[in-house]
Amino acid sequence: MAQTKSASLILLLMLCIGKTACLSGSMRGWLTTGDQRNLLRQLSTIHASTGGGRGVHINIDRTRRYQTMEGFGAALTSSAAYVIHNSPEYDEIVNELFSPYAGIGISYIRLPMGASDIQAEAPYTYADTAWDFNLDHFSIDKDRHFIIPVIKKALRVNPSLKIMGTPWTAPAWMKTSNRLQGGQLKRDANINDAYAKYFLKFIQEYQREGINITAVTVQNEPLNGNDQYPTMEMSWQQESEFVKHHLGPVFRSNNIKTKILLYDHNWDNTDYANNILDDHDTSQYVSGVAWHCYGGDKNAPLQVHNRHPNVDMYFSECSGGTWASDFSGNLMWNAETLFIAQPRAWTKTVLLWNLALDENHGPHVQTNGGCKTCRGALTVQSRGGYTKEVEFYLIGHLSKFVKPGAVRIDSNTGQNINTVAFQNSDGSVAVLVQNSDSNSKDVTVQVDNDNSRSYIYNMPGHAIATFLL
Template sequence: MLIGCMDKEEKLQVTVYETNANGKKLEKTTEFSNADNAIQLTVLPNEEYQKITGFGGSFTESSAHLLNQLGKENRQEIIEAYFGENGAKYSLTRTHMNSCDFSLTNYSYAPVEGDLELEHFSIAEDKDDIIPMIKDAMKVSKEGFKILSSPWTAPPWMKDNKDWRGGKLLPEYNDTWALFFSKYIEAYKNEGIDIWGFTVENEPLGNDNNWESMHFTAQEMTQFVQNHLGPKLESEGHKVKILGYDQNREHLNEWVDTMFASENTSKYFDGTAIHWYASTYEVFPEALQYAHEKAPNKHLIQTEACIDAEVPKWKDDAWYWQKEATDWGWDWAPEKDKHLHPKYAPVNRYARDIIGCLNNWVDGWIDWNMVLDKQGGPNWFKNWCVAPVIVDPENDEVYFTPIYYTMSHFSKFIRPGATRIGLTMTDDSIMATACKNPDGSIAVVIFNQDEEKKDLSISLGERNTTIQIDAKAIQTIIINEVTK
């Protein structure tokens, strides 16, 4: 006799973490939805895009100096929160060569004028703050992390205006400036720290001469890399990445056209670095796609982002979810660009930009300062900004802002070597991206910026499960093995 049995519906085994405006902070969600009219999100693991290099933040002198002022327990808590197994697990970081605006003073590793062979080169300035912070991070990072280093300027004696701000590198110092990069790698290696890559110059288009800067045109930077920096690093045996540009996306097309014009111009470039300051909300997807198509086998990495022109709000989570922040363009942008700089919610800006970048071929995303004080500094120019972690060194207090948890939704769960994969959505009010990790797990990050909850049916092949995302919330959904 033939005995029938009921088929059991296959379900996806998922683990869901949520951060929302109502107070959840990377909390595991255990309640799922049974809604029939859920938004359909279909994961397409065979549709593969870029490999992920990593996510993280920057070791600045300001951040490192603040850590030195905290008690031992709070210092360690922050290091663990960024690099430990129970924290954000940052995998891609940045630091500055010589001083920047988020330094305590102006300084250079090569202060002696006319020192063409850099016999007096020294990273002593970094040994009190930046290097100890990096070493502490290395101690707690199980998988390690990559470091990308960027100069804001050559020492003034190498420049045509003899100033920390603005000006150009004098041609007679091209080889000395290339040697500077080589000396830096060696000095950091002697400290037990490997440098993964360089950007040639932070913001080569300048910053109105406000703080350390040095100007390059696309042609000038390309020629410097092609004829000086690339050959020097190669001859010294330094296997290090070189990323060009390193500024906002609205000028990206013209830079990649120059950098990748031919095999000769592109030989030493391993990719392109970008920032987000051209707009509070615009990702510039067409520019990112153009850059990828111009150099499909090269890196495209976001190397700096922050809530700029703002003093942090102390222990006020609600502010980070509300459209009250303004950026530099709110006051200074020309009329034709004002629409790119509206008031915005800081969490929204991060979540939208990271998802938008990933969905348009960006393979790495680096935040700016990891730690700032209640003023948004220290910063010698008083160029205040916001960081994911704010501290009050006088009272030895630490505040993890909602931005920290937003970053963690990506950095903790999308690991280096992951591959972005395809997905489809039946409602474009939800932003989403998906990546398949080297261990086979799939991380789907979704962002609901609306004022109401949403139900989503997540499908992978014939399997599915329905979840609910709160209003004004970001979720990471980890898809593991299938259960019946």
């Protein structure tokens, strides 16, 4: 008899993990409102009712399946790592950010490869010794000050954490400007070979620390030549040639499984990625395209996906700051434009800029330019204590409930109610719902048009909720 019950439970579990079975008779929800009275607050359980429901109908169709999600999070810049590592609440902050149980379970971070525009120490790369073509002096020692310790601690609470590495610049001696700021990668085969080896050694040295790099982007903001902080311009032609003749072959010959992502810049230029991907000799090495929010149409990833459906899309950067201080306005814009619209445009990640910064939006090295008004997901006070910003709650509404490996599934949107839905590998369904109207609205959540189980909730105005079925 016990064996029969066990066999039945196994069969039931297999059906639940499939596409068509095993939702519970209740729905749980977590709510954040623009007035900050509710901040990722768990709601009372919502029990199913029969009939057609009322208000705005949200139907989730598990048979219409899209991309597999990889994760949600933000960037661990030098400054972010510094404030986390040096906080009296170090362990607590790591748990708040990365623990799937005690915190919001951030599942993906972006890591500058050396210097960026938000820097707690003097800008550096891993190969600052000039004309070292063999990279004999390559070193990640400066990352060991606080970046690597924070990553290791995060991995202890969330071993499945994924990491995207991104260079803001090549070493100065490889560039036309001969400095970390501005300029381009020199058009010299030996330089390009050395720079490809730079990526290889970065991945290998981090592996020796027990840290796997999931993906790298070829260049952060390759159309940004700002000479006040580390940058490097790279035309689509140059990026294509670098991947085709140097980076891709080096990864392949060394059996590197780290994904290569293109572009890593704003929505306002789809030609950059399309032009590269049109060349099969380059695209054979490319896994995806990364996007930023600072210009253009939020549907740009969808446009590139439609032209190159076998190439994955990633959303990799957007920052809040003092220029946008209204909690409700930030909640609404980010929910609609990033956390809902980007997965609906086929991105596999939604990553914001800094995980954490101090009360002065830093710390900043005085000699380094860059954003002095950006906001982290956490504000960590120099003398202890921290504040959860609107970005923390936005990330949490997906990272806590949509697990890596979840598949985006179909859900309708309209009447100022925006949605995106996912099915986790355990069969559970998570749907993020935004009410962008100032007035509350009744919403009815159904799965696969099942009128026998309708979940009705009165959604406050200017609010987001994640429902788990």
